[in-house]
Amino acid sequence: xxxENNIPALxxxxxxxxxxxxxxxxxxxxxxxxxxxxxxxxxxxQFVGYSRDVYLSCKQHLVRQPEECYWLKVETIExxxxxxxxxxxxxxxxxxxxxxxxxxxxxxxxxxxxxxxLLMTTEExxxxxxxxxxxxxxxxxxKNVARRVEAEILAVLEARGxxxxxxxNPKLKEEGLLDLK
Numbered sequence: 001x002x003x004e005n006n007i008p009a010l011x012x013x014x015x016x017x018x019x020x021x022x023x024x025x026x027x028x029x030x031x032x033x034x035x036x037x038x039x040x041x042x043x044x045x046q047f048v049g050y051s052r053d054v055y056l057s058c059k060q061h062l063v064r065q066p067e068e069c070y071w072l073k074v075e076t077i078e079x080x081x082x083x084x085x086x087x088x089x090x091x092x093x094x095x096x097x098x099x100x101x102x103x104x105x106x107x108x109x110x111x112x113x114x115x116x117x118l119l120m121t122t123e124e125x126x127x128x129x130x131x132x133x134x135x136x137x138x139x140x141x142x143k144n145v146a147r148r149v150e151a152e153i154l155a156v157l158e159a160r161g162x163x164x165x166x167x168x169n170p171k172l173k174e175e176g177l178l179d180l181k
Contacts, residue, residue: 010037010045010092013073018062021164025062026072029054034076035088038102041070047102048092048108050085062179064114065102065167066156113172113179116149117142139174146173151177 001117016026018038029036035050038061046068051057054074062069075088091100120128124145128138151170158165169181 004038007088007091008075010073010181013037013040013075015043016072016074018058018069018072018163019160019164022162025059025162025164026074027055029074029076031055032074032076032104033078033080033085034074035085035092036075036093037081037132037179038065038069039071040068041072043071045100047095047100048096049103049110050089052080056180057163060165061110061170062157062162063153063178063180064112066108066160068152113177114149114153115176116178117145117176119149120145142176143173146176146178150178 003124019025030053032054033050033052034054035048036048036054037045038047038058040046046065047061049057050060054076058069058072077084093103125142127133128141135140150173154166167181168178174180
């Protein structure tokens with residue numbers, strides 16, 4: 001702990017498995033305010049963030065970046081205080097020695113809904129760009145692309161042993177976006 005401002009050193013915070021032996025996410029962080037650091041399988045820091053509900057934020061990151069979320073380090077606080085949260089976040093990034101990719105060039109992949117339109121197959125793109133199809137057919141195509149991408153994400157998480165239910169917002173699928181409900 002850094003005595004002048006009570007910021008715990010990232011190295012001193014315990015690793016928590018992202019998906020435990022029962023296939024569950026770390027429920028002890030449900031409804032907790034705090035700062036979290038996400039590490040890949042090799043325990044290389046990928047992203048540092050803060051949230052009013054660490055559990056929900058970590059669940060969201062898992063569906064957005066399933067291959068990068070294996071380990072967590074979390075520091076919770078009792079009351080929301082953006083200054084404290086930002087100070088811990090900045091200290092952890094600084095302690096890491098370099099900006100994690102998830103906080104730099106890949107930030108939108110970690111923080112924004114998944115845009116399934118960017119993941120269209122060549123065939124899906126050709127169908128979507130067909131000038132002969134109307135808006136209703138286009139919307140159906142977008143929804144189907146979103147469903148395909150959703151199924152791929154759920155398959156990866158299932159292969160990792162996740163048992164926690166994941167539900168995407170059905171309204172956003174019409175726009176080709178995937179975000180948790």
